[in-house]
Amino acid sequence: MDKERIIEEINECPECGGSLEKDLKHGETICNNCGLVVEEEIIDSRPEKRIFDSNEEKMQHGLPMTPILHDKGLGTIIGHKNKGCSGKSIEIYRLKRTQRRSTFNRSRERNFAIASTEISRICSSLGLPRTIRERASTIYSKALTKNITQGRSIMSVAATTVYAACKEYNINRTLTEIEKNSGVACREIGRNFREIRKRLKLKIVPPSPKSYIPRFCSEMKLSQKVSDKAIEIVNQALKKDLVDGRDPAGIAGASIYIATFICGEILIQRKIARVVGVTEVTIRNRYHEISDRLGIDIDINNRNANIKGV
DNA sequence: ACCTTATTCTATCGGAT
């Protein structure tokens, strides 16, 4: 809901003011000048919540809670007296309990503190936003409570949580990239990742090809008609099981390619390939599969398409 | 920890217009 509005507003780098360039394949925006990655979907530029209503209960004070710090950023030792805070004693008690538990688990805390440092280091050397860093910390913390860290090095699990957080937000970083920036071998990150995903039931869903189509179509100045047709084609392809396991951007590109033939607004493969971030070969392979199975005859030379089946 | 499978990429060439 608010996301669209936020995306509209971003056009220069919040760090250096340089111009931003879209990396459509990864669905992210990168600063041409300083290389900062601005993840469109997770940047929140709204002002801090401040509600000055009658009881002022929702007003934020101080730093926001953050999973990066081992004590969730509380940073203050809570005194033993509950008096003087009328009506708030239960909350104070809960905070004290949290603090007592965190000091109780000292070894875990040390472990987590080291991991947090490592996660922050990896994220900053990969230019990943704060959201990813925080999510990686949260995942690490959960892994810690489920004892997944047992028998694995802190470094390797930390690297894995960064990889997992990226996957969750569809900011795709390859295993090799994480390896280069963490010193942990690809194989190990991969193995840890499978374990963590299973045990923590992380829901990692690849983006639907349909979610790319409107953006790609407007990028290529194609009509709404083409966009609608391409989405229709993806729906048909889904039914025939032609989508799973394939690069969603490739499916989107191929569907758009077919749609341009049907609508008479033909674009060449190379142009579509460049915009969607895959090679011409992929566009070809996908569009052949889809048009074959859907009974769409594409006549490249006569620049038209015949739909046999539906 | 090693091996297998599936997908995509790069590079390249040939045919058609």
Add this chain to the structure above:
DNA sequence: ATCCGGTAGAATAAGGT
């Protein structure tokens, strides 16, 4: 020259034993 189709080999990701 441009566009499309096809292919080989490497790289990548994910899963199984």
